[in-house]
């Protein structure tokens with residue numbers, strides 16, 4: 332497979348010195364310069380509140396973020412709620428769902444705490460949370476390393492019991508990088524009358540999916556979406572959203588709050604759209620930055636184009652590594668996973684701990700930023716990477 336010669340997002344869009352190779356958006360995305368500018372422009376209204384225009388500088392900023400977020404995700408903007416992060420989006424569902432004593436939630440083994448603790452916290456309501464191994468040996472210590480033969484969606488669907496109400500999964504897993512097929516899982520959940528709730532942060536901005544069969548999808552904005560910490564998006568299916576306790580207050584009325592202090596008298600206390608799950612004033616600076624970042628992703632061709640660019644880079648990196656005996660087996664395992672559509676934007680290399688530590692030290696000396704989680708060395712690729720970065724990465728890994 333030929334390496335992808337040119338980046339989809341120009342590196343000039345970022346404050347990225349040539350000596351830095353940022354392979355860590357699975358930890359923290361790069362904020363584009365344009366988003367820093369959008370933020371600076373709005374900062375003026377904090378310094379000089381007498382200049383603030385209620386519609387342009389407040390309501391329209393939020394509306395623009397819902398709209399551009401919806402465009403990138405391929406959904407209706409009316410189903411988007413602005414939330415602070417992945418956790419708060421998942422908590423809106425976990426705390427708002429009409430649970431009955433004895434209900435059950437299924438989550439995979441090894442979820443990030445954002446998609447684990449909110450479900451475990453439901454024990455006080457008599458709701459149990461069962462952790463399901465997604466492949467043979469997954470629940471062992473240390474967990475078995477996944478290969479392309481795994482069928483995690485099947486494992487989850489097979490674990491459904493008559494008490495199961497929700498399956499909550501990471502779209503892309505933070506440590507081993509495995510991407511679940513949300514379409515397959517969503518179909519299976521719908522057939523069984525179970526809600527599928529998704530922690531989308533490791534896939535949003537770099538991968539594409541349909542939301543058919545999904546009930547809720549939460550993502551923070553500070554990784555692949557390239558925004559700031561403290562601003563995320565929650566998408567909910569319309570009918571599912573009506574079952575949740577609304578979190579919304581003054582900005583969530585059926586009509587926008589009027590600064591005159593009156594709200595339209597209406598039978599409905601909360602808006603029907605995603606605003607019903609929004610809790611009061613958002614961080615408007617973070618909203619503006621995230622909207623600007625997502626706009627760049629949309630303008631670069633959107634999620635499908637970014638996914639295809641990243642997949643091309645991953646295959647080029649793995650093809651180069653496969654030629655070297657020390658890397659061949661791991662490169663073949665990961666390439667089979669990439670070809671099976673089983674990974675997100677992060678290639679997670681399973682390596683002995685000492686080797687990981689040594690590579691991290693070498694990376695730092697070469698201006699390469701990467702990370703490790705649970706025995707995996709994570710190399711996260713995005714739209715600003717191109718063939719030259721892959722060459723640099725190969726030289727580092729072979730050092």
Ligand SMILES: Cc1ncc(COP(=O)(O)O)c(C=O)c1O
Pocket residue numbers: 357358416417418419443445446501503504505530532533550551552563
């Ligand atoms: C899978 C996953 N979920 C959630 C988060 C972060 O959650 P939040 O947006 O609530 O900070 C991370 C961060 O590393 C993650 O990897």
